[in-house]
Amino acid sequence: MARVLILGGGTAGLVAGRYLKAEADRLGIDLDVTMVTASERHYMPPLFMEVALGSASADETWAPIKNAEKVYGFKVEVDRVTEIDLANRQVKTEGGKTYDYDYLFLGLGVKYVWDKYKGMSEYGYHNYTLEGALELHKALSEFKGGKIVIYTPEGPHRCGIYPYEMSLNLRMYFEHRGIENVEITVVHPDKRPGIGLGPDLVRFFEREMEKANVKFIHNEGHVEITPDKVVTKNAEVDYDLLIKIPPIAIPDVMSFMASEKDPRWAKVIGPDFRYPDYDEVYIVSEASMPPLGLLTAGVPLHNASIVAATSILHRIHGGYPVAEYAPTMCVGHGYNTGFSGNCEYEWAGSKYKRECYLLVKSPLVRLMKDSFYRGWLDSLRL
Ligand SMILES: Cc1cc2nc3c(=O)[nH]c(=O)nc-3n(C[C@H](O)[C@H](O)[C@H](O)COP(=O)(O)OP(=O)(O)OC[C@H]3O[C@@H](n4cnc5c(N)ncnc54)[C@H](O)[C@@H]3O)c2cc1C
Known part of the structure; x- marks a missing residue:
């Protein structure tokens, strides 16, 4: 029997676990799929923005990952991984267990490196964790008017569209509360909003931000955050309330797998996301x-x-087709509307090349996005 060990019970781990188990059962492959994950909660982080804005409760953002055993049929152990020993194909946990594997799927997410930039840990709010979202919700509820800055020190960060979506949602949030005197500014290292998603999406965000009276400043480099100011190499921006986006990096337990070129990222090769030093x-x-x-x-x-x-299935079960990296649909909020963009990919030898375009602009997309997240979590609720 082949053993696949999945570390992490977030989006990546859950998708891998349910796919591997379903296909193994369908094809009659003798496969042990075990997940080890630190938290009993499987979160849907985009709903943290809804918590901050008061349109979702804390309990609506997660479902118990242990339920994946009943729903999808793979084993789930809630325990923190403390050591990954690739040479001996073993993983050790805080609970004192050792797991052996034939194939290892690392879905441990990223760490947030708040202290990378001066003033970033000390000041401001965020909704990159549930706790952060609850604090931001309180700060927004008490906000009576003034200057809000949504600040990103570096990219790529988790969810490229988040700062723009948040700025547009904030305008609606204050309009619904009848508060008019709010100046909203996005300060971001992108030269134009959403530039990584192609010219259609840039146009979409620029128009929406203009309608919602949201200002955009290109951040040419972080200098510091003070109690009332964000200082970059090209601007000093006053704030009464700061919303910050964390820099990300490979988690500590995997730090030995960092890329030499950029230690924020993992050493990885495509097209199928393998670690080059250990093929499994x-x-x-x-x-x-x-x-x-x-x-x-x-x-x-x-x-x-x-x-x-x-x-993994291809290697265990000869002839199983390796999937191509499918188009990614980017679904987001605009100002009183929503959008869906699409990116198509082609493997170009060492990297994927992408081409992105706008598919649809409609208020219905907001509903689609919300239903998708809630339905995803409902499937894990027994
Ligand atoms: C505010 C916000 C808005 C977003 N909006 C969107 C959006 O609109 N569209 C979109 O596509 N994406 C969006 N995202 C991004 C999306 O949520 C993430 O890309 C996704 O959740 C990442 O999944 P993951 O499985 O890689 O990591 P995570 O969800 O972080 O999961 C990592 C897992 O590993 C576990 N773990 C960590 N360390 C250990 C350890 N040592 N031992 C054992 N287990 C461990 C954790 O408990 C967790 O279960 C948004 C994110 C945020 C924060």
Whole structure:
């Protein structure tokens, strides 16, 4: 029997686990699929923005990952991984257990490096964790008017569209509360909003931000954050409330797998997300996307997990086709509307090349996005 060990019970781990188990059962492959994950909660992080804005409760953002055993049929152990021993194909945990594997799928997410930039840990709010979202919700509820800055020190960060979506949602949030005197500014290292998603999406965001009276400043380099100011190399921007986006990096337990070129990211090779030093190891997280030319968000990771899972199946069960990296649909909020963009990919030898375009602009997309997240979590609720 082949053993696949999945580390991490977020989007990447869950997609891999359910795909591997379903296909193994369908094809009669004798496969043990075990997940080890630190938290009993499987979160849907995009809903943290809804928590901050008061349109979702804390309990609506997660479902118990242990339920994946009943729903999808693979084993789930809730325990923290403390050591990954690739030479001996073993993983050790805080709970004192040792797991052996034939194939290892690393879906441990990323760490947030708040202290990388001066003033970033000390000041401001965020909704990159549930706790952060609850604090931001309180700060927004008490906000009576003034200057809000949404600040990103570096990219790529988790979910490239988030700062723009948040700025547009904030305008609606204050309009619904009848608060008019709010100045909203996005300060971001992109030269234009959403530039990584192609010219259609740039046009979309620029028009929406103009309508919603949101100002955009290109951040040419971080200097510092003070209690009332964001200082970059090209601007000093006053704030009354700061919303910040964290820099990301490979998690500590995987730090020995970092790329020499850019230690934020994992050493990884495509097209199927393998760790080059140990062929049976796959890395699927935002730390493995930029080196392969891919986007850092849940939908792109979903595709990456499928590619990696099919690559494992291909090796266990000769002839099983390795999936191509499918187009990624980027679904987001605008100002009183929503949008859906699409990116298509082609493997170009060492990286994926992408081409992105706008598919649809409609208020219905907001509903689609919300239903998708809630339905995803409902499937894990018994
Ligand atoms: C505010 C916000 C808005 C977003 N909006 C969108 C969006 O609109 N569209 C989109 O596609 N994406 C969006 N994203 C991004 C998306 O949520 C992430 O890309 C996705 O959740 C990442 O999944 P993951 O499995 O790689 O990591 P995670 O979800 O972080 O999962 C990592 C898992 O590893 C576990 N773990 C960590 N360390 C250990 C350890 N040592 N031992 C054992 N287990 C461990 C954790 O408990 C967790 O279960 C958004 C994110 C945020 C924060």
